[in-house]
Amino acid sequence: MDSFSTSELLATSPILMLSLFSLIAMLANALLKNSAKAVFGVSVVGIIASVICSIYTFDEPSLPQTAFSDMLLIGGYASFFSVLFLMIALFSICIAKPYLEKEQYHFGEYYVLILIATIGMLVLGSAADLISIFLGIEIMSVSFYVLAGYYRSKNSSSESALKYFLLGAFATGFLLYGIALIYGTTGTTNLLRIVTMYPQVFFDPLHLIGWGLILIGFAFKVAAVPFHMWVPDVYEGAPTSVTAFMSTGGKAAAFASFIITFSVPMSMHDERLTMVLAVLAAGSMIIGNWFGLSQTNLKRMLAYSSIAHAGYMIIGIASGLPLGQQGIAFYLVAYALTNLGAFGIISMLEGENGSNVNYEYYAGLGKRKPGLAALLAMFMFSLTGIPPFAGFIGKYYLFASAVQSKLTWLAILGVITSLFSTYYYLRVIVFMYFREAMDNTEIVLPRLAFVTVILCGIGIVLFGVFPSLIFDLMKSIF
């Protein structure tokens, strides 16, 4: 074992920087009076510092390809996802601050937990070893369990935390057992070295069971059917700002690692594995969109839509092509911007005790707050996949990758289920513009959250019209 060098420390600077700032935030929270605002400031600075480090590591030839005995990937792929996670964290705390102030739950711990969860995501996004994948997932999930139960005196919040925790820990058990089996059959936990063992060990039944168990763990984290039971309950019960972060950041991190990890067994082009992934994708698209139809609560509707979107993205992994992987990465950017925007709007309008999140409340919003309604309409169009918004381009690439890898039936199923989803996304728009408002009390919009939501809106239009902004970046990293 060689000890680590300065260039490795420099290469992992995004993670180290964020860890440093989360410690500072924790201290500030303990030492300062009236600390929530200070911690918010520290978190914003920390995230921006980490973004700068990630951009620095993106294409720096002096840095090594991997760090800490091949535990972490450096540059390119890892940096791309680091920037994505950090931007999600930044947007989500900008949405959270006014929301938590309104709910009288504004404490510094919230930002510390968000920072720690983001560290977990950064580790997960750059992990090249099953050990670091496990650690990344756990750092992220443990913070999410706490965040889901953040409203500790509210029944729904602590209930969702318990459900998330029990099922999450259960899934971790499967993931770990899978890791143990793969270690047992290959003698290494490193993804780069496992590939070199192929094809001798691949057909060992224990090895295949190991991959199956890991798949269960990942399917749980990305919320794919049949491991989706926790999603609607947790998304509905958790504070809206947490849901915004969890549904975008958590999913993006899990997918970033899902792509790297499953590029290993997918390199064998095994029919059965492709089939299993295709069935997962198909099941998620059908069940997510089907149950989405009957929802009356906007948060729960977005939870089912999140299941459906996990299905679309798994198509990209099932295809096993770089095109599919690029499609997923683009889709994650689009999905993150869209969902942060949508949940941001929900959090601005939400009333006491989680009221005002039903469709009825949105009736007449087009007249009461035209700007906000137009933005929400844009987000819904983007989720449906209507051009010129970013969601359309993402779906296009994913379906194209399915067709290229001869999974045409999956692409057709994807298009049909998207048609179903149009109903419940557009229903929000129908309520906003074609129904009369029931109460006409003045809505006060917090400026910080509104600006963030506008930025999300600009983002989806920008990437929808000029997708090459991201695709040119991705050509160099996949």
Added chain:
Amino acid sequence: MFCCGVLGVVVRRNAIVIFMSIELMLNAVNLSLVAFSSFLGDSTGQMLVFFVMVVAAAEAAIGLAIIIALFRNKQTVYVDEINILKW
């Protein structure tokens, strides 16, 4: 042992017992990692066991805290009675 843990999670209705079953699953993993590690004569597995133990301890702390928070609100730890969020 892993199967016992899985069965425990599926069958039992008390949140604390479910949680214990999950710990059982993690310990099953530890045991098989150590076994593989000594079989292969490679120390990576034993290193991973330490990570698993640390994470399991952190998870236990968080999990029990969540269960206590819920118990304060609802006075029950039976998962069948924890059902405000449905459909």
